Amino acid sequence: MTPLLSVRDLNVRIPTPGGILHAVRGVNFDLMPGEVLGLVGESGSGKSVTLRSLIRLHRPPIEMTGTVEYGGQNLLDLSEARLRDVRGGQISMIFQEPMSALNPVLTVGEQIGENLREHKGLRGKAAQDRAAELLDLTGIPSPRARLSDYPHQFSGGMRQRAMIAIALASEPQLLLADEPTTALDVTIQDQILRLLLRLREELHMGVILVTHDLGVVAQTCDRVAVMYGGRLVETAGVNDLFHAPKHAYTLGLMRSLPGAGEHRRPLQPIPGGPPDLRSLPPGCPFAPRCEYVTDACQGMEPPLLEVAPGRFSACIHSDELPALKSTPEEVEV
Amino acid sequence: MHASYVIRRLLQIIPTFLAVMLVVFLLVRLLPGDPASAILGDRATAEIVERTNRELGLDRPLPIQFGVFVRNLLQGDLGDSISLKIPVLRLIGERLPTTLFLTAYAAVLGVLMAVPLAVLAAVRRNTWVDAVIRAVFQVGLSLPVFYVALQLLSLLGARLGWFPIGGYGEGFGGHLYHLFLPALTLGLNLAAILVRTLRNSIIEVLTAEYVDFARAKGLRSRVIMTRHVLRNALIATVTLLGLNIGALIGGAVITETVFAIPGVGRLMVDAIFGRDYPVIQGLTLTFALIVSLVFLITDLIHARLDPRAELS
Numbered sequence: 001m002t003p004l005l006s007v008r009d010l011n012v013r014i015p016t017p018g019g020i021l022h023a024v025r026g027v028n029f030d031l032m033p034g035e036v037l038g039l040v041g042e043s044g045s046g047k048s049v050t051l052r053s054l055i056r057l058h059r060p061p062i063e064m065t066g067t068v069e070y071g072g073q074n075l076l077d078l079s080e081a082r083l084r085d086v087r088g089g090q091i092s093m094i095f096q097e098p099m100s101a102l103n104p105v106l107t108v109g110e111q112i113g114e115n116l117r118e119h120k121g122l123r124g125k126a127a128q129d130r131a132a133e134l135l136d137l138t139g140i141p142s143p144r145a146r147l148s149d150y151p152h153q154f155s156g157g158m159r160q161r162a163m164i165a166i167a168l169a170s171e172p173q174l175l176l177a178d179e180p181t182t183a184l185d186v187t188i189q190d191q192i193l194r195l196l197l198r199l200r201e202e203l204h205m206g207v208i209l210v211t212h213d214l215g216v217v218a219q220t221c222d223r224v225a226v227m228y229g230g231r232l233v234e235t236a237g238v239n240d241l242f243h244a245p246k247h248a249y250t251l252g253l254m255r256s257l258p259g260a261g262e263h264r265r266p267l268q269p270i271p272g273g274p275p276d277l278r279s280l281p282p283g284c285p286f287a288p289r290c291e292y293v294t295d296a297c298q299g300m301e302p303p304l305l306e307v308a309p310g311r312f313s314a315c316i317h318s319d320e321l322p323a324l325k326s327t328p329e330e331v332e333v
Numbered sequence: 334m335h336a337s338y339v340i341r342r343l344l345q346i347i348p349t350f351l352a353v354m355l356v357v358f359l360l361v362r363l364l365p366g367d368p369a370s371a372i373l374g375d376r377a378t379a380e381i382v383e384r385t386n387r388e389l390g391l392d393r394p395l396p397i398q399f400g401v402f403v404r405n406l407l408q409g410d411l412g413d414s415i416s417l418k419i420p421v422l423r424l425i426g427e428r429l430p431t432t433l434f435l436t437a438y439a440a441v442l443g444v445l446m447a448v449p450l451a452v453l454a455a456v457r458r459n460t461w462v463d464a465v466i467r468a469v470f471q472v473g474l475s476l477p478v479f480y481v482a483l484q485l486l487s488l489l490g491a492r493l494g495w496f497p498i499g500g501y502g503e504g505f506g507g508h509l510y511h512l513f514l515p516a517l518t519l520g521l522n523l524a525a526i527l528v529r530t531l532r533n534s535i536i537e538v539l540t541a542e543y544v545d546f547a548r549a550k551g552l553r554s555r556v557i558m559t560r561h562v563l564r565n566a567l568i569a570t571v572t573l574l575g576l577n578i579g580a581l582i583g584g585a586v587i588t589e590t591v592f593a594i595p596g597v598g599r600l601m602v603d604a605i606f607g608r609d610y611p612v613i614q615g616l617t618l619t620f621a622l623i624v625s626l627v628f629l630i631t632d633l634i635h636a637r638l639d640p641r642a643e644l645s
């Protein structure tokens with residue numbers, strides 16, 4: 001099966017007053033049609049920057065290099081006009097904070113309508129009907145009446161549903177979700193994740209879900225890519241990852257997660273903070289915080305290598321890490 | 334829409350109006366000189382001056398004069414002009430449309446200049462394009478209105494002969510043609526204020542997440558700029574525009590004098606020099622009423638542009 005999206009050697013450089021911030025450093029991954037890939041990491045690991053560069057959302061002076069192959073073309077050097085057909089048309093994106101991502105002066109109906117006009121050629125009554133259908137699909141009660149409401153008249157959860165409805169208007173092949181549940185309380189978060197999974201089934205679209213929350217990953221993802229210091233440090237199927245992480249950073253993330261039932265144990269936070277991407281030390285960027293660190297970690301940055309079938313890790317001590325033998329189901333959301 | 338709000342706001346104009354009445358009534362009487370001397374000239378004897386003042390009712394105590402003023406006003410009578418001997422209301426009725434036309438014309442020209450230039454400056458921010466636009470308007474803002482008026486008059490009017498150097502013209506097209514230079518003078522001043530604010534709001538809105546969301550939806554840049562950016566950026570600018578309409582009317586006083594336009598601005602200047610108390614009072618009240626109405630309209634437009642704004 002050919003991948004829906006293929007990312008190769010993606011680099012993002014952000015000029016700042018303190019020097020160039022190399023936010024994404026040589027990221028590679030594939031996404032299969034209909035697959036849900038979780039992009040996990042702490043704040044500043046480059047996961048949202050990676051997600052935004054997939055549809056070239058960064059503006060100059062931010063620089064994006066590498067290839068993002070979709071439908072036989074590299075989105076990073078497509079013309080603006082061609083890119084616009086892909087953006088919102090075949091690849092849609094939803095943001096973390098629907099209150100700031102929805103335009104406050106346009107009604108929800110207008111904001112769905114402009115997608116339908118741009119990508120589906122629908123106008124007037126037909127667009128209205130379709131917009132109401134989409135709100136209904138995302139579980140918004142009395143959808144037709146709510147089309148003329150403004151975003152501030154919606155509750156937080158309803159706003160996120162509305163944003164999902166806007167993103168789905170063009171029936172995309174791929175949905176990019178940037179921490180879609182972070183701003184919501186836990187019960188609403190659960191509803192939104194279930195909604196995304198249901199829509200994935202019904203519309204058979206791929207999803208890349210950026211999150212810092214392994215609980216969200218456990219509940220939704222087929223495969224996980226863990227980011228640290230602007231690089232992918234581990235990729236694995238979600239069960240494999242929870243059973244036995246193959247990177248010391250992933251292990252640290254797991255241990256800082258509250259377990260459920262008999263797996264209750266004291267939480268172990270990872271000491272220290274994320275590295276400064278303007279001046280990275282040589283060697284593994286996680287080394288200064290790592291309990292498995294040896295001299296070998298300090299020399300050069302370990303590449304992402306296949307350590308087991310379908311499993312990749314950039315940790316030279318991947319064999320020595322203990323198996324946690326946990327399952328995604330045990331993780332509290 | 335919002336009928337009760339509009340009625341409440343209209344009622345609030347009444348106290349404002351009363352305050353303006355009292356202030357203007359006292360202010361004109363604080364001016365050195367009096368109407369009789371102004372009418373009669375330097376050679377008039379004290380006796381004639383006194384008699385004229387008595388005929389005009391100006392010899393009576395101030396509270397009584399004010400009472401008469403208010404009583405007449407309640408009956409819709411602003412009195413007669415002392416120098417022209419015709420009712421002030423009729424005088425204003427004849428001249429006001431010209432000034433309103435000039436003000437509206439200037440506002441339209443100002444907005445037409447400001448919006449595209451502000452968009453250009455914002456999109457090309459921190460480049461030479463932005464620097465030139467901002468510098469030109471900064472200079473424009475610091476030049477006095479009468480100076481700009483005279484320069485435009487001598488260049489586009491006298492030297493190039495493209496536009497008439499005065500008068501009001503006949504019919505709508507004639508008014509547009511004759512009032513172009515004065516409207517441009519006032520419009521430039523307004524545009525200078527608007528460009529700066531609008532440019533900054535556009536730059537701020539461009540960083541909003543909903544603009545990124547609009548881009549992620551694959552919308553055209555033109556659609557993003559007009560629907561998503563400008564609509565939000567204009568909210569603050571509309572309020573500023575409303576506040577400046579008052580200043581525009583003040584500017585019209587000078588501009589009408591320079592361009593010899595028969596509007597209320599000229600009338601005001603003549604009335605002040607002639608100590609024509611009823612005309613000064615009537616005009617000031619008219620201006621206060623117009624400014625109050627403009628503020629009300631501004632608030633209504635603001636509420637229309639920003640659905641989050643509550644009218645209260």
